[in-house]
Amino acid sequence: MYFFGSFDHAVDDRGRVAVPARYRHAFAEGGVLRPSGDGCIELYTNGGFEEEIRSRLGTHVSTRDLEGRRVRRGFLPGAFTVELDRQGRVLLPAAMREAAALEGRCIVIGCGDYVELWSPQRWEREQTASARADAGGEAAP
Numbered sequence: 792m793y794f795f796g797s798f799d800h801a802v803d804d805r806g807r808v809a810v811p812a813r814y815r816h817a818f819a820e821g822g823v824l825r826p827s828g829d830g831c832i833e834l835y836t837n838g839g840f841e842e843e844i845r846s847r848l849g850t851h852v853s854t855r856d857l858e859g860r861r862v863r864r865g866f867l868p869g870a871f872t873v874e875l876d877r878q879g880r881v882l883l884p885a886a887m888r889e890a891a892a893l894e895g896r897c898i899v900i901g902c903g904d905y906v907e908l909w910s911p912q913r914w915e916r917e918q919t920a921s922a923r924a925d926a927g928g929e930a931a932p
Contacts (some may be wrong), residue, residue, distance in 0.1 A: 792817040792836070794901030799911075801896060806888050807880040808897045808908065810834075815879045824887060825870040829917070831900075832883065832891045832908040839904050840870070883908070 798811045810818055823840040827833045835843060847866055873881040883893060892910040900907040900914070909917065 793903055794906050795903070796901045798899040799896060800899055802883070802888070802893050803880075806883045806885060807876070808883060808893070808899070809878065809880045810875060810906075811899055811901075812879065814901070814906065815875060818875050818881075821872060821874045822881065823870050824873055824881070824883065825866070826887055826890055827907065829907075830891060830913050831910075831917075832887055832893070834873075834881070834906040834908060835904075842904070 792814070794814060794817075796811070796813075800809045800811075802808050817836050818834075820837055822837060823835045825833050825835075844866075848863060869887075871884055871887065875881060883891075888894065891908065892913060893908060894910070896911050898909040898911055898914040900909060
């Protein structure tokens with residue numbers, strides 16, 4: 792499945808957020824959450840996560856050298872498996888929610904082969920930075 796679009800969802804008091812209805816069948820077997828370096832949370836299907844592992848860690852990233860170990864350490868330790876509940880929600884671990892500033896509302900963004908979960912404020916800043924970059928300006932960090 793190719794994920795696209797933007798959706799505004801609530802994060803309930805238990806830290807659950809609904810996966811958009813059009814995406815739920817792709818996560819029927821569960822998914823994988825991981826923190827993004829951009830200040831959001833990435834959500835992959837199980838197959839999508841395996842593909843991302845192959846892409847990032849393929850045979851060229853050896854555990855025998857420091858760079859290879861660092862690539863693995865940067866990608867895998869924060870990953871967390873999730874299952875959809877009966878209402879199509881996933882539970883976001885508290886530490887991940889806190890790091891991504893997800894409280895109250897969540898913007899769910901389709902990013903092709905995975906989904907991103909953003910706080911509305913951070914998403915607004917990201918859109919502004921992306922618009923500046925598209926216009927030839929310098930993107931803000």
